[in-house]
Amino acid sequence: MHEISLLNLCIAFVPVLPVLLILYRWHLPYKKSLYALIRMLCQLMIVGYFLAFLFETNSAMIVFTALTIMLFTASWISLGSIADQRPGMYKRATTAMAFGSGTALLVITQGVLMIEPWYAPAYLIPLGGMILANAMNCISLAAERMSSEIQHGQSYLEARAAALKASMLPVINSLFAVGIVTLPGLMTGQILSGVSPLIAARYQIVIMCMLFASAGLSSITFLCLSRHQYKLPSKT
Template sequence: MNSTITPISLTDLAIAFIPVLFGLYLLFRWSLNVKQASYALLRMLSQLLMIGYVLSYIFYSDNAWLISTILLMMVLISSWIALDSIKDNRLPLLKGAIVAITIGGGATLILMTQGVLKLDPWYQPKILIPLAGMIFANAMNSVSLSAERLMSELNNNNTYQVARNQALNAATIPMINSLLAVGLVSLPGMMTGQILSGVSPLIAARYQILVMCMIFSSSIISAFIFLVMAQKTTLIQKPKP
């Protein structure tokens, strides 16, 4: 098996944007938010190109403080983005999002890297940063879904308990669907990347199981903590009369 991945030139990479342009055209045809989609694509492109250069430096760093600072930034940024769909209540709920993602994602990250992978030193950036990214991103999505659904249910004059339960259920749907589909409908990113790099599919499957466990647990725990803390926010304690 070839253990090397073919490098992608910028010219070849441009081909990947052909279906993207077609997708934007379809949004334009139906008068949907093509500007937001275009902005998101441009931001994705710039962020990934930039992070490629940054990670080249970080991965060869041996500074625990630098890695800790990066993890903190990931938590803060993901917490802020998670509440983007409820901007009117973003600041009152921000503390809950930060605590939820820190505990739900951070505890999972520590268990997986120290209990399963046994990283030594604990801050090995080549392993820690990618895993933290997956964990915090899924925790962010879970908090975002639960926050949006929570406000929607409360605006429909449901009690907080009903709204909370519906919000947690909504947050779990994408994760449960991915668990049902993995290996049958899709080969997730971790497993695909390892297979492409020449790793045995049996070993790649074990790492993917690790990934699915950590994003499942971090997503649910983070959403649960957020919803518990959100009840203390006076803006959403009671449904509208």
């Protein structure tokens, strides 16, 4: 893939300037947007150096530690929609995300890609991040809808169904849109790096299946584990 020089990287910010200028002229919070851009730049540069170090170490323990930290962080963030219930639901969210994301990641890396070694950080870290971020968003939607439905007097079964439907909707919409409305970043990156579009399409199919499975398994597990949080009968 063509390497982007620092000068060319700066050029990428040129279209950003008129947007910031208009925000300023219209007395809108341009400082927040500027801060977001600077933070994005710093975060990506830092993670770039971190991943370079991680890939060079090639240590199973370091990879496992990184994935564990990502799991705990994603679980905590996922409950932001029900912050008042976060302490009681955190263990459930972590368990659900570990099961759903872990299952999808295991099948993809060991059954489909068959990576060597099994802990190859160049695969596990990026794929794990994609899976956990997807599961995090789905659990967040499921938790918010579940809590809302229960507060409005719905039964556990009705609330569970509504919550699962809400959590899966973004993933299902992405399945409909991929390849027609959107060209995913992974597929675009592979094509730009010279990979055949047909091969890139296969990889993207694997990724979409992985995201759908992790979203569904994580949400379903979380909703089932949440039954006792609302002191509902054990019958499902």
